[in-house]
């Protein structure tokens with residue numbers, strides 16, 4: 128898990144797949160057909176996108192660009208998160224991006240070892256947080272605030288406004304469920320987010 132914007136984020140891959148006119152589900156297979164390597168700047172999503180556009184103009188194929196992007200994301204992950212630490216097997220790749228076989232392969236080439244994608248790779252974070260919540264309830268005796276699966280049928284709405292209370296002028300995002308404000312975010316000082324806890 129990380130907060131680095133270009134370190135393997137699914138939304139960035141989604142966006143690039145869409146821009147290249149392919150389905151995200153096809154990304155990995157197409158990338159694996161690439162005949163040549165091309166280096167894509169992957170440090171930042173904005174630079175990566177402009178680099179991909181110029182590499183397309185230089186004549187690299189869609190598959191080669193996708194392969195280059197896969198390697199760039201892995202390189203970025205190694206530079207920003209691993210930061211020279213020695214990695215030892217077993218390697219496990221989890222999260223939605225693990226569905227992408229080209230990124231799995233790029234990781235395997237990078238670490239020189241098999242990378243395992245577990246069966247429930249896409250919900251491991253949810254399983255983990257559920258286990259932590261269960262432990263916490265056992266330890267503290269707290270009761271659950273789980274609203275039930277019916278929550279998926281509630282009507283959610285997102286709006287935003289600019290807070291003018293100081294020169295920062297934060298954009299405050301407001302989330303409403305059935306017309307009632309349930310969360311606010313985007314404030315630098317907690318003025319709004321703390322008001323709905």
Ligand code: SF4
Nearest residue numbers: 290293296297314316
């Ligand atoms: S949310 Fe806080 S930091 Fe942001 S503009 Fe309002 S008062 Fe300033």
